């Protein structure tokens with residue numbers, strides 16, 4: 001992981017957008033443009049710091065907007081200047097961590113993707129200066145007076161943002177530009193002026209800058225299609241299975257699926273030995289590739305002595321839901337010669353549904369004997385097995 005800081009520019013007037021107001025406030029699929037952009041950076045774990053450059057007259061409304069959309073975390077505000085370049089320098093001066101690469105990004109480019117950001121960070125950490133760009137796909141003509149010429153497309157790139165630099169380098173480049181009165185249309189050009197190489201990191205054609213009203217229409221349909229695609233995409237499924245056995249012994253309660261069942265013997269174990277809840281917990285952990293309950297609740301740990309297995313299952317379930325998974329369904333079987341399980345099946349289903357905060361229709365509990373065969377048949381112990389299906393609707 002390479003940490004970077006980000007200067008996000010939002011202090012322009014958006015004149016070419018012809019909206020009569022700063023385009024950063026315009027909504028794409030109900031959400032203001034600047035919120036789309038900030039969210040990309042806020043959600044990127046590599047982004048350590050965000051400086052948002054705004055017009056001083058819009059600072060208050062921008063702050064309110066961020067509050068409303070709950071994207072204030074880690075964002076500091078600074079006032080911009082008359083030109084983009086002035087705004088960048090104001091942003092750079094407000095950066096706190098000057099030891100990591102700084103990304104300079106147009107607030108008007110909401111669709112930059114995380115893969116591009118990370119490739120840019122890696123290149124900048126190695127080379128000191130880099131920008132996202134895409135190959136030009138049209139033929140580019142140059143008109144000088146009446147003379148038309150055709151540029152060699154193979155050498156042409158369309159510059160995007162972020163553009164990323166070692167902090168000291170880009171500050172020096174901006175100071176030199178101030179001293180010489182040079183204004184560039186991007187930041188890389190200031191570094192190029194110092195005869196320092198800037199690396200190109202190939203970006204995505206989706207990373208458009210919203211400049212004209214047509215761009216706003218494009219952005220609107222881009223976001224809608226993205227949302228539709230997500231809605232239509234198959235949720236990601238994970239399946240897990242569990243199996244557990246506990247010995248039957250005198251002087252212990254017989255707790256199965258969180259329900260205490262009257263019986264002359266109970267289940268022996270370090271915790272309350274609820275064989276069914278252990279099995280379900282194992283199946284859940286298996287589904288997300290997290291080992292088994294022995295890994296999470298070692299039977300050598302005194303904390304889990306006589307532990308309520310309902311609490312253990314709820315802890316496991318919080319790990320599952322933290323990863324964005326929801327329950328598809330659980331199917332499980334209790335393998336016991338005795339006690340007779342049928343009278344308790346509905347209560348057990350309800351108990352499991354309650355522990356997992358889900359609907360009882362998603363939980364199926366069956367019971368079987370082993371026709372007096374084996375350790376269960378001899379009533380020496382009880383076994384349980386379970387299959388769980390999880391689905392993750394957050395992934396496409």
Ligand SMILES: Nc1ccn([C@@H]2O[C@H](COP(=O)(O)OP(=O)(O)OP(=O)(O)O)[C@@H](O)[C@H]2O)c(=O)n1
Pocket residue numbers: 009010011012013014015016017023024053080081082083084085087088105106107108109209210211
């Ligand atoms: N003085 C300025 C000018 C521009 N920007 C920001 O720089 C980015 C790229 O600039 P551009 O697309 O040209 O935005 P505007 O200057 O707002 O647009 P226009 O040129 O049409 O007025 C935008 O996110 C814009 O808010 C800025 O922070 N400060």
Ligand SMILES: C[C@](O)(CO)[C@H](O)COP(=O)(O)O
Pocket residue numbers: 084106158159160161185186187209211
């Ligand atoms: C920095 C930039 O987005 C790279 O394409 C672009 O040059 C900004 O230009 P603008 O005139 O400020 O839109």
